[in-house]
Amino acid sequence: MKMHRCLLLSILLVPVATMAQAKISDDVVRIGVLTDMTGYYSDIAGPGSVLAVQMAVADFGGKMLGKPIEVISADHQNKADIASNTARKWFDENKVDVIVDLVSSSTAGAVMPVANEKKKITLLSGPATTAFTGERCTAYNVHYTYNNWSTANGTGNAVVKQGGDTWFFVTADYVFGKSLEADAAAVVTSLGGKVLGSARHPSPGNTDFSSFLLQAQASGAKIIGMANAGGDTINTVKQAKEFGITPKQSLAGLLVFISEVHALGLATARGLYLTEAFYWDLNDDTRKWSRRFQDHPDNKKKAMPTMVQAGLYSAVTHYLNAMKAVGTDDSDAVIAKMKATPVNDFFAQNTVIGPDGLHRHDMYLFQVKTPEESKYPWDYYKVVKKIPAAEAFPTVEMQKCPLVKK
Amino acid sequence: MIQALFGQLLLGLINGSFYALLSLGLAIIFGLLNIVNFAHGALYMVGAFAAWLMLDLLGVGYWPALLLSPLLVGLFGAFIERTMLRRLYALDNIYGLLLTFGLTLILEGLFHHQYGNSGKSYPVPEALQGGANLGFMFLPLYRAWVVVISLLVCFASWWVIERTKLGSYLRAGTENPRLLQAFGINVPLLFTLTYAFGVALAAFAGVMAAPIYQVTPQMGSHLIIVVFAVVVIGGMGSILGSIVTGVGLGLLEGLTKFIYPPASATVVFVVMALVLLFRPAGLFGREA
Numbered sequence: 001m002k003m004h005r006c007l008l009l010s011i012l013l014v015p016v017a018t019m020a021q022a023k024i025s026d027d028v029v030r031i032g033v034l035t036d037m038t039g040y041y042s043d044i045a046g047p048g049s050v051l052a053v054q055m056a057v058a059d060f061g062g063k064m065l066g067k068p069i070e071v072i073s074a075d076h077q078n079k080a081d082i083a084s085n086t087a088r089k090w091f092d093e094n095k096v097d098v099i100v101d102l103v104s105s106s107t108a109g110a111v112m113p114v115a116n117e118k119k120k121i122t123l124l125s126g127p128a129t130t131a132f133t134g135e136r137c138t139a140y141n142v143h144y145t146y147n148n149w150s151t152a153n154g155t156g157n158a159v160v161k162q163g164g165d166t167w168f169f170v171t172a173d174y175v176f177g178k179s180l181e182a183d184a185a186a187v188v189t190s191l192g193g194k195v196l197g198s199a200r201h202p203s204p205g206n207t208d209f210s211s212f213l214l215q216a217q218a219s220g221a222k223i224i225g226m227a228n229a230g231g232d233t234i235n236t237v238k239q240a241k242e243f244g245i246t247p248k249q250s251l252a253g254l255l256v257f258i259s260e261v262h263a264l265g266l267a268t269a270r271g272l273y274l275t276e277a278f279y280w281d282l283n284d285d286t287r288k289w290s291r292r293f294q295d296h297p298d299n300k301k302k303a304m305p306t307m308v309q310a311g312l313y314s315a316v317t318h319y320l321n322a323m324k325a326v327g328t329d330d331s332d333a334v335i336a337k338m339k340a341t342p343v344n345d346f347f348a349q350n351t352v353i354g355p356d357g358l359h360r361h362d363m364y365l366f367q368v369k370t371p372e373e374s375k376y377p378w379d380y381y382k383v384v385k386k387i388p389a390a391e392a393f394p395t396v397e398m399q400k401c402p403l404v405k406k
Numbered sequence: 407m408i409q410a411l412f413g414q415l416l417l418g419l420i421n422g423s424f425y426a427l428l429s430l431g432l433a434i435i436f437g438l439l440n441i442v443n444f445a446h447g448a449l450y451m452v453g454a455f456a457a458w459l460m461l462d463l464l465g466v467g468y469w470p471a472l473l474l475s476p477l478l479v480g481l482f483g484a485f486i487e488r489t490m491l492r493r494l495y496a497l498d499n500i501y502g503l504l505l506t507f508g509l510t511l512i513l514e515g516l517f518h519h520q521y522g523n524s525g526k527s528y529p530v531p532e533a534l535q536g537g538a539n540l541g542f543m544f545l546p547l548y549r550a551w552v553v554v555i556s557l558l559v560c561f562a563s564w565w566v567i568e569r570t571k572l573g574s575y576l577r578a579g580t581e582n583p584r585l586l587q588a589f590g591i592n593v594p595l596l597f598t599l600t601y602a603f604g605v606a607l608a609a610f611a612g613v614m615a616a617p618i619y620q621v622t623p624q625m626g627s628h629l630i631i632v633v634f635a636v637v638v639i640g641g642m643g644s645i646l647g648s649i650v651t652g653v654g655l656g657l658l659e660g661l662t663k664f665i666y667p668p669a670s671a672t673v674v675f676v677v678m679a680l681v682l683l684f685r686p687a688g689l690f691g692r693e694a
Contacts, residue, residue, distance in 0.1 A: 038518055038523070039523065039624075040523060040624075041523075042522065042523040043522045043523050043524040046523075173668070199667065200667065200668070202668075202670075202671045205628050206628070206671070207619045207620075207625060207628050207629075208421060208618075208619070210417045210420075210421075210549075211413075211414055211417050211660065211663045211667075211670075214410075214413045214414065214417060214543055215410070217543070217544065218409070218410055218413070218543075230523075230524070231523065231524065231525070231620065231622060231624070234524060234525070234620045235619060235620055238527070238618075238619075238620060239618065242530065242546045242548065242549075242617075242618065243537075243544055243546055244536075244537055244539075244544045244546065245544075259524055260524055262524070263524035263525055263526065263527060263620065264527055264620075265527045267529075268527060301522055303522075
């Protein structure tokens, strides 16, 4: 009798056992958030990115096929060597399955080859270099939220069409800045405008933009394109106002985040054109999620999410859904499923990750409101134009990712 | 072409006077107390934040902040000196450097934790807004003010130290504190006041900087390296040296930005390396 019962029980348990065994290696799904926690980009990504990932995991249920999902994080300090060493350690010793965020192109560029070598996925939300899904693409990389091409084209297009046909660039002197300048210059010249010159400034660590702005002023260009980001952009905008550059010349923000507009204040940032992938106040769905983010007990500064943080939530949710659907954490299967399944949430509706890894979705051209137009906290943007996905990003053919078979 | 050169030189002069103001405090502290005050940049940042906090929380504007912020930060400096630095005078000055470096990390960390990285915006005071079109460039009124005040404060400090009785006590205290104490002068108090004064100068520079640069926890660490180079080149103990060198290097940086911009960040250090090779005591320094 007892033996029969045991046998019966064990037969019943077999499917349960095999289900629990469903190919989650190391019995845990570990997500590594590698971001800038303390430096120039820490308000754009940083602790907010970690929070976004934690929210995504919690909303997913905290478990994948019976195994726990863990989130770990580290500060890459915008240094490529720290990023690649941390990535190696995470993959080799800490059984990390996927590395996400990687704000700052130099760190993303350093980690992507490491992940590729180890056949692990990287989800980029934050770095901007267009070539990450172009000539530098890898099989296991997804570039999710935005890239230089999308922000440069959105803003560049609109500004040139409004009459801003001569440009001078103030550019951060590293891979990201130069890529952004190149993308923007291409837009300007393709629409018949002229690039009168550019001034490269050291970055990060440079606080005084007066001499570069002086050169921009001397060039007589109608538009001064800011091919920089974070603290650099903030100081450039501030000092441009100080040197009387506006209103004779206009500033075009080629990569500006809501956190920077918040830091500058509307009095200084008013009228600035910028292109972003997300704004908390776009519609009811974005508002609902953003308020949850803002009111979360771990959000110490009660800041509204930036597009990097919102995009990261969406990316990680999509990753987890894909893993659940294929029943394994094998990178090839998961990334194939991610590319085969459309994304549908508050961040993007019915969008697709291309074979090159680029997530093509709608972008929005915004203009910063004046202080009088702003009616409540964080009421910073007016929507000028919604740029549909097909126009907002370079096509697969334009990207020329070597992995995409022609 | 010439116009662009003049523009860059004028900017160089503005930056140079700013470097002079910052390096002055550092030179005073090292010259008189033999402490390498690595916290100088962090205290400059605290001065700027104090001005911002006064505006944000109490509505106290720029002009009172110019006096109040250095006063408050100076008091904080006196506290640091009394409780911590005092114990290190007898030791090698590497210990002073390590302590003040640690202070820097703590201060920057605290402010970063509270205020994040994008920093806070501080407006240019109304009386100093706008500027003059000089033909070759637009000179913001505020930047002209920075030059004038920086140079005034620098020369006033130099004059106090080199030409007044109080200054002579300070200089005597460095050479032979025991003897000075024997004359009845309260030497420990003198030292505390000196450190507080040097720190107050840093905070003063911070308030001056707040309307130009975004007030961030990192703002001090950007400048401190250049300021150290200025003091080393000028001569670690020389007040006049740091003023002249600060202005001179600002001009040199401006010139480099005109001729070959990528070198502008490093030209200061090239000069420092050369000076250390040929005149280790610095251009105006006395032999250690």
